Amino acid sequence: MKKIIKYIGITFIIMYTAVSCETLDLDLTQDPNLIRVENADPEFLLNALQLDYHDFISNSEFIISRLTRISPMGMSSQEDGSYNAYLLNYERTTAKGGNILSETWKVFYVNMLRDIELLKEQARADTSGTYNFNLAVANIIEAHCASLLVDFYGDIPYSEGGNFLNIRNPKLDKGEDVYEACFNLLNEAIAILGADPAPINTKLTDLFYDGDATKWLKFANSLKLRMYKNTGNTSAFNAIISSGNFISESSDNMEFSYGAYRNAKSNRYRFDYPNTDNDPVSKSNWLMNTMQTKNDPRIRYYFYRQTGETPGIDIPANTVLLPCSDETPPGHYSGFAYCAVENGYIGRSHGSTLEPADLITDRPGNSIATLYGVYPFGGLFDNDRFQEASNVNFPMIVEDTGNGVLPILKASDIDFWRGQMASSSSEKMNFLRSAMEKHIAKVTTFISQDTSVDPMTETTIPSTTDIENYITDITNSFASASGDAKEDIFAEQYFISLYGNGIEAYNYYRKTGYPTTLSPTWSTSPGTFPRSLAYPETELNNTNIPNGNKPTSDQVFWDTNPASPTFPIAN
Structure with a gap:
């Protein structure tokens, strides 16, 4: 500017x-x-x-x-x-x-x-x-x-x-x-x-x-x-x-x-890092687990871990550090990350009524919640330091971090849209590759936001070869898959790329029903997945609003898929 x-x-x-x-x-x-x-x-x-x-x-x-x-x-x-x-x-x-x-x-x-x-x-x-x-x-x-x-x-x-x-x-x-x-x-x-x-x-x-x-x-x-x-x-x-x-x-x-702008910092950064009255915003166990399982090179840019060991998974349960770490996952969560994710990715599961991030960060010196990384909100790059994000450990943290972005519409988004609208599987795969290339290239530029990391000497920064291998693995998996598995691969990559602004994921999910690999809700009875939102309470005095508001099962005009609960599948 x-x-x-x-x-x-x-x-x-x-x-x-x-x-x-x-x-x-x-x-x-x-x-x-x-x-x-x-x-x-x-x-x-x-x-x-x-x-x-x-x-x-x-x-x-x-x-x-x-x-x-x-x-x-x-x-x-x-x-x-x-x-x-x-x-x-x-x-x-x-x-x-x-x-x-x-x-x-x-x-x-x-x-x-x-x-x-x-x-x-x-x-x-x-x-x-x-x-x-x-x-x-x-x-x-x-x-x-x-x-x-x-x-x-x-x-x-x-x-x-x-x-x-x-x-x-x-x-x-x-x-x-x-x-x-x-x-x-x-x-x-x-x-x-x-x-x-x-x-x-x-x-x-x-x-x-x-x-x-x-x-x-x-x-x-x-x-x-x-x-x-x-x-x-x-x-x-x-x-x-x-x-x-x-x-x-x-x-x-x-x-x-x-x-x-001078003194402007993302509020997401302010929730996670020092000099605020707030606790960190919990991160998605589904997203962190998906990225770690696939060895996604963006994970070090998206999330900053304050520990490398997860209680109840990598080390014995510790209900002081992580209240849900001694719980046995219910049957419907088999195969999904429940309380947290291994290797220190401490987040929250979908619909959880426990608040691990809120609880553990109330104790100075014992905070192990995963924080926002350097992309997109300008936090810290995860280079396996496993240190609490404090002013003592990072003297530069207040002045030199938090200068991220709010992504609104990206070139990679449009490549995913072109893949969604493609007329053939091969065309869709080409757009999948192009979208990943553009998005990962954008994400990796954010290493400069963390001045405590020297890009010239830092060995944990994913190399060009690491990135190309990842993209090739994903596209090869897409090429060899069929049916739901193929669509899941495409949709997962789209959702991963929407970190920082997930509005369009809601549209894609209602439009296509993918990915089917999303984790279930914490509750076994979450009710119908909302196909739209009810009007805000402040609008209920408008006589044109349906009496008692409208149900969230109502579908917007372009959502012509079957009614919930049979659609989307993951819910």
Whole structure:
């Protein structure tokens, strides 16, 4: 980023919230959400809109990734281990303001839509074209968030949703109609960006692409690919691919870079590392076990182990260090990692009502929870140090770490989509290889985030040969497999690559049912897998919302698979 927004005195600080979500708190001379129509500034509004976009994606990811084991679906001991209990915890409002799903809903409807409408009104009133870039970016952000809400909830208030001052009970629009509106937004943005309108504003900082209209254009087309992939529109999907104007290289990835700003650090990093009042966020036993079993070279970048031995597996059980280490896994967990994973990968299983990470980190000097690694949130690289991540062991840890990214849409994602839409097994395998190559190459660049490791001398960094052998092993396994086994290999690699933002895993899982190798829930009676989310509790006073809310068994319009519980298989 070449300049900081001087006009509004913006300082980027990641703050803690009562619901463990990620929010960018701004030191603004004026709250952008209190701007009146008569003095709305399209430049100022877009600055605020971009930060709300970060919050929307990050908070959504925090919840959605847990449904597909990229992160663990944790429960308190007072909950019954069901999907409904998990989701209800994040739908309810609290005395402190609200939980993640209700807060994310509010970010879109109260903050974003209002700012977008003000921005568009002012931008279109200026016939000089000064704000064309702002208008295009606002369209793209709106289209992405609105289409994601359809993917999460199904039918949503949209055409009347932003006019809450005049319409107290906005109608629910069909998901397919909202998708169509999103395509229209993207088409308008693409037309504007095709003229390469440089952001000539003095107060605007483009937080994502530094004013590069061509990269925003690729992102807009990539969002159309996302919706065509969900709806199965192969011809429209392939037409964009044929144009070549989409995110195909990692240099064009859409991501929020925390390290671009002074004092900005990912909240995920802040939960795991010193100088916070929080306990680490538990890591997924399924993901760590899958990666370790397959000897995935990314595992040292994804996770930092504070111990190399797991109580109850590598060494005798120790209920002080790991409360569940003396438990016998139930029969339905046969073949899956239950309490933790061997070799010091201490996480949490899907739907566990125990809280090993929370419990063990309350004891200074006895913390063995696995922490976020160097990718994507800027923690430590795992080089078998097996040291507690403390200021004493790592004096550089506060100043020199935490400068990671929030991945939003990557070139590797689109290769996986192309594999999903491929017409032959061989074509799908080629995209599997390409996706892994791009993603692993991206991940390994993050070694520079850990200044306590010297890349020139560090022997635990996976070599080029290690990486190529891994990719070859996976593609060979894919080539020789058949049926579900083939699809599982592809889906597992896709899910592994979505670490840091697992939103699209939820879509893929409902669309395909793969992978079937996901670990079961801790409870033997978790209830029906949610094919959509219930509306946040704050919306239940809308008379257009079904009485008593809608069941999470409702399927979004593009999910045409059999009803749960027979689908997806792993649930």
